[in-house]
Amino acid sequence: MSSTMNRNNTLQTMRNPLDVVVRPESVALVGITVNNPEHWTRTFLDSLVEFGFERPIFLVNPRGGEINGRKVYTSLEEVPSTIEYVISTVPAKASAGLVRQCATKGTKVVHFCTAGFSETGSKEGIEMERELVAAGRETSIRLLGPNCMGIYCPESRLAIDPSFPKEAGPVAFISQSGANVNQLVRRSALRGIRFSKAFSFGNACDLSESDILEYLAEDDATEIIAIYIEGVKDGRRFRKALEKAAAAKPVVLLKGGVTAAGARAVFGHTGALAGSEGTWDALCRQTGVIKVSSMDEIVDVLVALRFMTLPRGNRTLVVGAGGGASVMTTDQIEKNGLAVPALPHDVVEQLREFSSDAGNILRNPIDYSQDLWQPGKTVKMAGIATASSVIDLLLVFTSAGLFSSKSGSKLPEYAEMIVAAMKGCSKPAASVVELSASPEEQALMFTLFQKLVQAEFPVFFSASSAARAISTLLECNQRKQRRGRLIEEVVSKGAAYS
């Protein structure tokens, strides 16, 4: 399609509005603050510049002036060109008027960042949102928001924060809350996850969670979908969209506001009706969606989906440092749905030749504290024990604060040992590197953590969270198997090893 045709109005009208959001021909930032570079409305410009957005960007504020050498137009009318996508930070009461002005500029979609609409619960707020919707209908302009941060799409150099990763990846995120996009993208990025798109949709007065979900279900750049949702307005449609998406790729869902007080907070946040936890549990079970219950769990499940093959079962070989830690680790793993079986006699016999201490070390968990600095031994033992028919996966555990400034020099060798153990074993493998509050310890643990992330291994921050993420996927897979489908077929696409 030539760029001339692309600018043809008739064809543009037919573009999916989410295509416009994801890859706009031009963007206007309306309501951007001119004099205060620290003001939150500057985030969008900072992000577009940092990401190197290559299409026209127009700035609009009645004050006029300049921002970093870019002209600020005093009104939309003054902009000497059409504007496909508008990001608005104008006050709530000016929003409906803005939509009508946009109609004169060939605008397809307006994203309203501004809050103060139906989520306030006030008469005025509800009325203003109604007017906004009416203006959208009148002008055939589609609306994203209000009360949200909009789109992050590294491929087309759109972001809602300049510090987001610039590389794209196979995970898409749909979030009612913009703050949660920020949290999820940052936390996932640290764990090696990259995104195709992340949408925050706020009050969803027009473009909704279902529109976005249907769009992502068919998006070739998206292999895994994560959703943070507080409530839906059209439950039947959302259910169908979930079904369609979950049939095509793994879908992970976090419902915000599952407790009564949480539901009240939801209403204050995005004006949505929350629904009970039981309803959402059933919805996810029936549609084959992986339901989780915290932001950390979303990230954990994404890490497992992205960087490990689903194990055949839940029987885990635990290899880790620290005696008391092993007992606690075993408890945490079993409480979170994985099993830590005893190793059979013949495997113990095979391990015996490596052990200086015939007792402790030959059990599961294998506590290699005493051989911490003899990595070759640990790698061999992990390999032999993981190959046993009673074991489905390997979990390598490192306690917070295992390294001090004294032993920090041995960290690279230790990291290589873990990589070798995970690469060398014949079953899916994951690792746990505990966080520490102490910045010195944390810096050392982070070095280890990063080496494992760079090697594209799944790394978790606790044995509980590793076990919970993996057992959640196993349970979901069992349900799907009963229904004749295998999540694994989809999951294995993203596997770092097979």
Next chain:
Amino acid sequence: MSSTMNRNNTLQTMRNPLDVVVRPESVALVGITVNNPEHWTRTFLDSLVEFGFERPIFLVNPRGGEINGRKVYTSLEEVPSTIEYVISTVPAKASAGLVRQCATKGTKVVHFCTAGFSETGSKEGIEMERELVAAGRETSIRLLGPNCMGIYCPESRLAIDPSFPKEAGPVAFISQSGANVNQLVRRSALRGIRFSKAFSFGNACDLSESDILEYLAEDDATEIIAIYIEGVKDGRRFRKALEKAAAAKPVVLLKGGVTAAGARAVFGHTGALAGSEGTWDALCRQTGVIKVSSMDEIVDVLVALRFMTLPRGNRTLVVGAGGGASVMTTDQIEKNGLAVPALPHDVVEQLREFSSDAGNILRNPIDYSQDLWQPGKTVKMAGIATASSVIDLLLVFTSAGLFSSKSGSKLPEYAEMIVAAMKGCSKPAASVVELSASPEEQALMFTLFQKLVQAEFPVFFSASSAARAISTLLECNQRKQRRGRLIEEVVSKGAAYS
């Protein structure tokens, strides 16, 4: 008592063996490695030197020689004095013999660090532990361990790690596992907790968890007792000791090996029999002991006991930054036993004058994201809302990564705002500062965290863990109230404010 009388043998015989462990007249480190300063057996010497232990220290190893200018005796016989307390790192098979040699030196207690006894499950190991016990009986020498790290007592300058805090505090810890002493002391120290004593007792072949618990119940320097236990040999006696201790001061207990596989790991770790989780739950309920289920939870409960007055009820005002975060935070708090009630109409009216956004900000949680840099406002709103009769406590929440290198300069002002809000309010208060994996973010969050710890406020790493710790104490208190006792009476001793 004169020092002459103190050295009188008859009187010494009458000393409680745990008094000897806690404040020995002299120490010998038998089995210390001479040539390798990195060897783990050197930890005890390094710790005594670092802590400035002022009584005689003797080093013994058949090789002889010197360590940092200190003579290494080739045998116990060679030591030209009595030795009250021996820390042994000799091999398991030489241990019983060592006890008999100690008899010639007037030794009262030997701590066996060495593993390889009954915890291996091997015939040889079990037999060696039996011989050890027999040697102890024969010689009237009391034994600590084997398979443990012994004593940390900052007041008498004894430690098992040179990096432990040198200041003493009101918390005592009893742990079957030495590694857990290390973990608990470090993690608690970061949160502002200091210790009177910490004991690791390993296989407890002679001096047991009950001996230590009875001792600490009467110890004036100890106001709160924490226990990590994997299994007991004399259940009836332990139950009595728990009852006695819990009647005198708060006792927090973590049972390791509550799952079947965990119990197996316990046996491999300290050779103890684990018992079912139900048994332990009942034991704690009946004796008024606070039962927790992870090391992190022990620390959280200690923080709550040490730095906050127990609230009258569970109704929590949440003040925090980030919209989606508030919904999730509310869910996490309610799921973990606290309530987040709506504020009454009159309170909302009082708050209205401070709010730029009449909707969101007047609810509970109060989301002050938009007024993040107008701290005075937040402090006043927190004060007014917390004073409401529907609120029992204040929880101030800060998301991980709230500060970037850009906004980091505002952190001191932000920290002062939280301190002012917590000090200014008329109810018990706690705060949450989330950890981050990113070292840069973590360093900023840690600065905030430390300011709150220095101000002696309770700081938790997540809303869930804050809610769980506080609701655990509330539940335990309710049980005690029904039995006519108030945990609060004891707890308020350690309160930072009333």
